[in-house]
Amino acid sequence: METKVLQFLNRYNVNFDDKVLIGVSTGVDSMTLLTILQKLKFKNIIVAHVNHGVRKESIDEEKFIINYCHERNLKYYISHLNPNTIENNFQEEARNYRIKFFESILKQENCKFLLLAHHLNDDMETSIMKIIRGSNLKGYSGIDECVYMKEYLILRPLLKVLKENIIKYAKDNNIKYFEDYTNTLNYYTRNRIRHHIIPEIINENESFHEKFLEFKETLNEASKIVMETCDKFIYQEVKRTNEYYFFTKKAFLSLSPFLQVEVLFKLLKDFNLSKANILELIKLIKSDKKNLKVNYKDVGFVKEYEDIYLFFEKHEKFKFYKIIDSLGEFPIDENRSIVVSKKNDISVTNLNKVWYNSNMLPIIARTKKPGDRISFSYGTKKVSKLLIDEKVGITKRDKVIILENNNQILAVLGYGKSNILANIKNCDIMIELKEKNNEY
Incomplete structure (x- = not known):
């Protein structure tokens, strides 16, 4: 097994002098990988252990790994998860906690390699879970042996090794480890697959693990071809900003239904969405409604006529309220501000500008509210109808700025001015909406 691990690490250019961070739970898998790294004489092994605080045995496991590292002069980091802070899926949130913990160590240690002890049985279980819940082509292939992150690699040297072989190696080499009794509970989907479904499949074919690896390779190769098509579409049709992805409905629907799913999985991979979630988003894209705004599974979905926006965070309604009481500049957001300056004898036609009487300050600048109405000569x-008639998209509607005095709307800046302004005399100031660019 040492030879397999060494060949694996050589393939990814991990040298004996490199710092390697290994996640150690004290279970048989991680203790075996840790032992092998020491036998191979890796010189800069760093151990990371998370105490999840769920089982009373966790205290003994933490003490064990601390003593183990002290005895072998291994650098280690310990973190404690408070299970009371987790409200939803414990396994998923605990996994996210571990990754953040590992990343903090990698950054602190300037380490480029994170080693995890997932094995072939984990891989088979994951693939079956994805089939049950629905996924994309890549997801069905299970766990990646190598994941290229921005500043480090996640490597899984034991991914093609069966659990039974790991246990045998541990016994043959007198490796001490702890068993987590929660892995035997049928409460978790993974455990039910592990204890009931996979044994039945192996009863049908004792070489199932070999067939699984063939299946995995086939899916991975097919996925590469599909990803080339997806990448081409994303490059040509998808715009990315710091806040969202943007593409047109027409371009998206030109893809086959299969590729529509694959493209959204690729764009939204960080959200851990299921296939059912992706299909719901596709329904929203296809909707006949001209304007839609929905927060779905932490994705902010916005449809403005034929334009689709996928925000990286839930899309909260923009709110602004400011008393304008003097000359000067009043910031709205990073791109816009209201500027009040002294102006005399001027005719204003620009809808972003209002000529006004300084003696009638202060006025209110705010975003729109339900029931807002503006007075015209007819x-x-x-205001909502005015913006619809002007074909203002739903996200821009929320950011439109209204000028108001004594509960009367003076202007919807950029879209309409009230006839009230025509009756104001002795105007001497200009109130102007200034934009750095047109994307707000």
Whole structure:
């Protein structure tokens, strides 16, 4: 097994002098990998252990790994997870906690390699879970042996090794380890697959693990071909900003249904969405409604006529309220501000500018509210209807700035001015909405 691990690490250019961070739970898998690294004479092994605080045995496991590292002069880091802070899926949130913990160590130690002890049985279980829950082509292939992150690699040297062989190696080499009794509970989907489904499959074919590896390779090769098509579409049709992805409905629907799913999985891979989640988003894209705004599974989905926006965070409604009471500049957001300056004898046609009487300050600058109406020479009109008629997208509607005095709307900046302004005399100031660019 040492030879397999060494060949694996050589393939990814991990040298004996390199710092390697290994996640150690004290279970048989991670203790075996840790032992092998020491036998191979890796010189800069760093151990990371998370005490999840769920089992009373966790205290003994933490003490064990601390003593183990002291005795072997291994550098180690310990973190404690408070299970009371987790409200939803414990396994998923604990996994996210571990990754953040590992990343903090990698950064602190300037380490480029994170080693995890997932094995072939883990891989088979993951693939079956994805089939049950639904995924994309890549997801069905299970766990990656190598994941290229921005500043480090996640490596899984035991991914093609069966659990039974790891246990045998541990016994043959007198490796001490702890067993987590929660792995025997049928409460978790993975455990039910491990204890009931996979044994039945192996009863049908004792070489199932070999067939699984063939299946995995086939999916991975097919996925590469599919990803080339997805990458081409994303390069040509998808725009990315710091806040969202943008593409048109027409371009997206030109893809086959299969590729629509694959593209969204690729764009939203950090959200851990299921196939059912992706299909729901596709329904929203296909919707006949011209404007939609939905927060779905932490993705902010916005549809403005034929334009689709996928925000990286839940899309909260923009709110702004400011008393304008003097000359000067009043920031709205990073791109816009209201500027009040002294102006005399000027005719204003620009809808972003209002000529006003300084003696009638202060006025209110704010975002719109339900029921807002503006007065024109022909009568009043709902601000929401004005913006719809102007074909203002739903996200921009939320950011439109209204000028108000004594509960009367003076202007919807950029879109309409009230006839009230025509009756104001002795105007001497300009109130102007200034934009750094047109993307707000």
